[in-house]
Amino acid sequence: MNTRVLIVEDHPMFAEAVHSVLERAIRGVEIHHADSLEQAKGLLNENSDFDLALLDLWLPDTQGFEGLIELRHSYPKMPIVVLSAFASSGVVDKALVCGASGFISKATARDDLVSAVSSALQGHVVVPTDLSSGGAAAEKGQLRQLTKRVQSLSRAQLRVLEMLCQGLLNKQIAHELAVGETTVKAHVSEVLRKLNVSSRTQAVLEVSKLDFGALLALRWSAGEAGLAGERTV
Secondary structure: OOEEEEEEOOOHHHHHHHHHHHHHHOOOEEEEEEOOHHHHHHHHHHOOOOOEEEEOOEEOOEEOOHHHHHHHHHOOOOOEEEEEOOOOHHHHHHHHHOOOOEEEEOOOOHHHHHHHHHHHHOOOOEOOOOOOHHHHHHHHHHHHHHHHHHHOOOHHHHHHHHHHHOOOOHHHHHHHHOOOHHHHHHHHHHHHHHHOOOOHHHHHHHHOOOOHHHHHHHHHOOOOOOHHHHOOO
């Protein structure tokens, strides 16, 4: 019988990356994906025979620990491991108090991710190993640097990055923003340069470490000039 894992994550590229890593590393694993709490509940209502759920804390229809609490209440026997960018000791402790079977940081290396998921499937509680003051300080420093890089993006570049996170192609982004594909390509190149990454997938994985939705909300409320003024590069 296959091992069934449910990934509840709204960033398509990040979900696909986790899917790919686990599929290659864990023999006989069957992976399903939901991009919202409601979709996850729909899959679980159809067949609740999952061995593990990996749950992001920030989804389009729930934020914080509400989704975790709801899933734990509705499916008390299913192990749920939180997969989140917010890996402070306080957040990890609260996740465990709310019923999580463990916590994996989105910044976790591939081998450590596989090890943690494998351990969770065996019934163990998994938590980050680098929650010492030094490790936490280093992670906070890295996240601050990443936040600065994201904040250096123009409004147009943020719009493009947001759509990259949604899994849209250049042609689709051009249609959504009513600009040419050449303009989109130029914005993508600048996004990669400013984030210091070499591919669209790496950009999405980096942004998934932050509360990107909150950063966008702050920028949109700042009253900056609209996209129309930035259509030329």
